[in-house]
Amino acid sequence: MIKSIFSKTIILSLSAIVCTNSLFSKDQPAKAKLLPVHAKVDTSRTAWWQKARFGMFIHWGVYTVPAGLYQGKNIPGLGEWIMHDANIPVAVYKEYAKQFNPTEYDPEKWVLMAKSAGMKYIVITTKHHDGFALFDSKASDWNVVKATPYGKDLIRPLADACRKYGMKLGFYYSQANDWGNKGGAAARGHWDDAQKGSMDEYIDRVAIPQVREILTNYGDVAELWWDVPTDMTKERAAKFLPLLALQPNIITNDRLGGDVKGDLFTPEQYIPATGISGLWETCMTINNTWGFKVNDHSWKPAKQLIRNLIETASKGGNYLLNVGPETSGKFPQPIVERLEAIGKWMKVNSESIYETTPGPFKVLPWGRATSKTGTNGTTILYLHVYNWPEDGKLLIPGLNNTIVSAKLLANGNTLKTSKADDGVLVSVPAVGLDDNATVIKITIKGKADVSPFIQSPAADGSIALVPGLADLHTEKGGESIRPEGGNEQNLGFWTDAKSYVSWQFQVKKPGNYVIETWVATPASSTTLKLSVDKETIQKEITNTGGYNEYRKISLGTIKIDKAGLNTLTLSADRANWKPVNVRKLVLIPKG
Structure with missing residues (x-):
């Protein structure tokens, strides 16, 4: 997976990219077609994926042998990055393979655990950045058959088990970073002469043949998950694309590199604040690492994982939850327990997750919502209630x-509803049915009609405008801004100066307001514009140290002449614009 220090810059570089048609290598299928950009996704290929909403990610490999320890020391960071982070020489690292003997590997058990948890597909690391292949590869001897005492292909029995139990199977493949095969890229550069070589030769000799192997030898492949496009030029990326014709129905993500978008945007370890236009799949760990790490005991509670699934579905995405098996092939017991808990909730409530679309609400103070098209012109709303009302009345705001x-x-018990000035009231029992989330199923006439959310002032008169509640705007053909993050949201991917955002808010007391925010940019100079009614201010922003380094600033003072409803617009000065990340804006009454 992408390490956190690289994720922002890598993902930012993928935010305004276009597919290429050139430079196929001579040994690839002649009739191949490139995958479309997000705006032209072939829904016949992706329909199953959009219904699924929930999948299992599996990171497994030789890195489970050191499991985060090297020379008696705990190596900080991700378990699967230990070779890189500890600068382990190739020859030393390859000795770990002699201890990789997963005699307790039971792929049918894996598939049934995923199925019981409510997962509809599995994506497994066929080869991670250490270059070790979990399959029988003719392109490199650095694989489970030739380098380990186990000596058998690990992918084939998993593919067979998935077919047996109706589970879709996808493959992760590290196409660029490869620290065990000569010429493969390394995110921070090589540390061992044994790694040096031509990357182009590596791609032609190892990566291209291995991708052909995994797309040819295991039946239908549902999803191909590229990762970390270090040094991937357009020319290098183009060599991989014709291979996709081997699996005409395959879905790919956005991490190949070389200006190729694929089908899916892949937020890592966060759920986008407002979702993303197009198809997206957020991937998250159960603890802090992807590959098994013996000292990582930071297991997320089942409630948090269930609510992550709900949150993702409520915004129109898929939740790809990672598990890291031990060397033996067993899942650590905390993983087993959490999958069982998720499965228990899904057994009752999966209707509110599968085949759903985003809920129509910008704000629900008590939880989240998903929706479906009902029969006879109706719409179904699934209300996932986290905070059960003490007074027995649940307000559906703005409906x-x-x-x-x-x-x-x-349990199907009927609930009474009544109209309220600010929405619909639902009479509910004194106590919810499930502490994780109790689901209420509401059927309404027509498409959901929800009044716009209007931000009100706090008790001190200040007004906080958060990214997740902004209205996003862009001119035709432009790239939209995307709200990111969870508790600390920001407006990101602001690569197009034609894009802007706005908020509606209530003012009780007209007058002058100081506007504060937090910004992050590597640009030497970029300028923001802010307007309310006819009042406009501009503020130059200078280098803060990067897209993750935020600085609190004052944008200036603006006069708001009227009480009641107002609109604030935040835009770019097109004459002086470089991308910038912006957190919430706070309007503070002056004087």
């Missing part, structure tokens, strides 16, 4: 539709 029915999803 204007006529209610056809309301019931608890778990």
